[in-house]
Amino acid sequence: MPMTTLQKPTARQDPLPEVGTPLHEVTFVVVDLETTGGSAGQDHITEIGAVKVRGGEVLGEFQTLVNSHVPIPAVVRVLTGITDAMLASAPSIRSALPAFLEFAAGAVIVAHNARFDVGFLKAACAATGLTWPEPVVVDTVLLARALVTADESPNHRLGSLARLFRATVTPDHRALHDAQATVDVLHGLIGRVGTLGVTTIEELATYSGQVPQARRRKRHLADDLPDAPGVYLFKDGAGRVLYVGTSVAIRTRVRSYFTGAEKRRRMGEMIRLAESVTPVVCATVLEAQVRELRLIAQHKPPYNRRSRNPEKALWIKLTVESFPRLSIVRQVRGDTPHYLGPFGSRTAAEDAVAALHESLTLRQCTQKLSATRPRDSACTLADLGRCPAPCTGAIEIDAYAAIAERAASAMTGDPGAIVAALNDRMATLAIGQRFEEAATVRDRLSALLRGASRIQRMAPLARTAELLAARRSVIGGWELICVRHGRLAGSTHSPRGADPMPYVDALRASAEIVPSAQLPAPAASAEETEKILAWLEEPGVRIVDIDGAWTCPVGGAQAHHLTLLSDLGAPARTAAAMMTA
Missing domain, CATH: 3.30.420.10 (Ribonuclease H-like superfamily/Ribonuclease H)
Known part of the structure; x- marks a missing residue:
């Protein structure tokens, strides 16, 4: 038929x-x-x-x-x-x-x-x-x-x-x-x-009948919310913020919390406590993402798991002294351009420090050293050849400075020499079938490159006094943003068919005044600056005006990190091939 x-x-x-x-x-x-x-x-x-x-x-x-x-x-x-x-x-x-x-x-x-x-x-x-x-x-x-x-x-x-x-x-x-x-x-x-x-x-597609009626009855909390891009805050009866989220359509997203589409247990607990939802309508999706980060950091909602404590991020600093060393610190003080990070955990920061110590003989002691008052004996690391013993006068300031300069170059520029040394180390360990040790070196290198990549991408934007950028909106017209020292100072949307330049001028005039932070850190959380960078790097974005220089080092840490991720486990595979040849 x-x-x-x-x-x-x-x-x-x-x-x-x-x-x-x-x-x-x-x-x-x-x-x-x-x-x-x-x-x-x-x-x-x-x-x-x-x-x-x-x-x-x-x-x-x-x-x-x-x-x-x-x-x-x-x-x-x-x-x-x-x-x-x-x-x-x-x-x-x-x-x-x-x-x-x-x-x-x-x-x-x-x-x-x-x-x-x-x-x-x-x-x-x-x-x-x-x-x-x-x-x-x-x-x-x-x-x-x-x-x-x-x-x-x-x-x-x-x-x-x-x-x-x-x-x-x-x-x-x-x-x-x-x-x-x-x-x-x-x-x-x-x-x-x-x-x-x-x-x-x-x-309908997610309805199962398993949603408790108490939760479904709270669906009315979404009734008067706007279906526009922005941020929403769930609050309890006392006005305490329980959870902050973002969406391109606030009402639709909030309504989904009262259906079978929401399966997270902690969200079920949050809905039981929620008594109101406050919307914050934003001009652009980027503004909504940034406001979400800021509100989470401000209110520290108990049902948000991420971004609650950006102030607890850790940095690695190459200290400013006669014999510099690596130090894990809480703040960027602007005393040196040589910082790595930020890192989300002390373990990650310690791994990055270990990667540099693996390839460079920087001193690891924490005491202040004087070139004019050497000590009588060195530490065990000097005996193992992993420290040039500046504490005993075994190395001059200029010679030690050359070692510190290699560390500084890897932190702010091309870490290729460090990567090559650690790749050779991984290959040697893998040939000797010491695969766990090779994996440890790989993880340390990954932490180092991740921290170097973050600061190398953020620092140029942090130094830029003002950047105005635009991209075409999916609803017509242009999305416009103003970034000052790595912080979103304002955003707006010019309608379809309208000349966008008056909107650019109005945005510049009304945008937040942002003083420079302690360079090389931006005047915002690292997550906010990275959100902005991701937006700026999308296809179709146009730089309207810039006061500064937004650049990134060619062959910098990001390129090496991407190569490491794509070649993950390559030293072990290479060693295995050599052993079977």
Whole structure:
């Protein structure tokens, strides 16, 4: 039997955006399959039936038999009435599947026991070289289990639910009839979840009935929130901030916390305590991301896990003294440009220090040393050849300064010499089958390069008094930002079709006045400056004006770090190859 398609002209529905899509605006394709058996990997599709609906109106139907080129099992013939003779002139799955995918393009897929039907469709795509489009899927079986009680229906089979919801078509194990019956079941189930406050496809797709009613009742907290980019703050009855989040659509994101889409246990605890939500609308997405960081640092909400204590970040400093050494400090004081970091933990900072000590014979003692008052004896590290013993006068200030200069160069420029030395060390350890020690050296090198990369990227922006940049907005017009000394001083949006320069001038005039911080650190948290850098480095961003020089060292730490990550474990593989050669 040839494929038949009856369809009203309709625009293709784009993939679901982050903002909530009301159910009456969603295009559903309700599909049912008949197959030769129950295994998607071994059995074959023999019939596809589908109905396209939106807002309760049928937009089109799709039906085709599929020649599977294998005999139909007797039990399937009895169940469906489909015979080998009926399939002889039917199209193959290579012809039928693309036609169905075109019919269903952009729609939400609905099926009764969707795991079965979608599993067969995915397997058929894989077998024919097609790409499964990964649509949103709604399973009417799962919805029925959450919404239909045993008193109403003895089970959740399609036939039983069709009777309950008085479907206009009786399911009979033929694909199109079963799909038509499933449409009525879907509409009946949507009617029920509507009374529970589920009104968008995002909520329907994740609805399980397992959301406590106490949480669902708090959905009203989102009712008056704007669907605009920005930050939202959950607060308890005393006004204490419990959690800070950000979204391109505040109301839609907040509503998701009261549905089955939110599965994090700590968020469930937070919702039980929440009594209000405060929105902070932002001109751009970057502004929302930055405000989120600042509000988390300010309020330290108990249910935010990250970014609560930027002031506790650690730095590595090459000290300013006759015989410099490496020191882990809490603050950048602006006394030297030679800092690394910041580091999120003391372990990471200590690993970076160890990497430098592994390749350079800097002193590791913490005492202040005088070139004119040497000591009588050196420490054990000097005996091991890992310290030039400036404490005893064994090395002159100028000679030691050359060692310190190599450390400074690696911290602010190209750490290639350090990387090469540590790579040689890893290879030697791997050849000797000391793989754990090689991994330790690798981790130390990674920590060093990560810390050097962060400061090398941030320092130029920290030194830049002002930078104005723009990129085209997805809603038209331009997103405009003003950055001063690595801090977001302001942002705005110029409308579609408008000359953006007056908006640039207004942004510059109204932006926050930001004094320079203790260089090379920015006048903001490292996370904020890195958010700004990520925005500036996106394709299509234009520098409108700059007071300073925004640069980054060629061959700097970031390039070496990316190489290390891509070649992770290379010394061990090299050693293994050498041992088997």
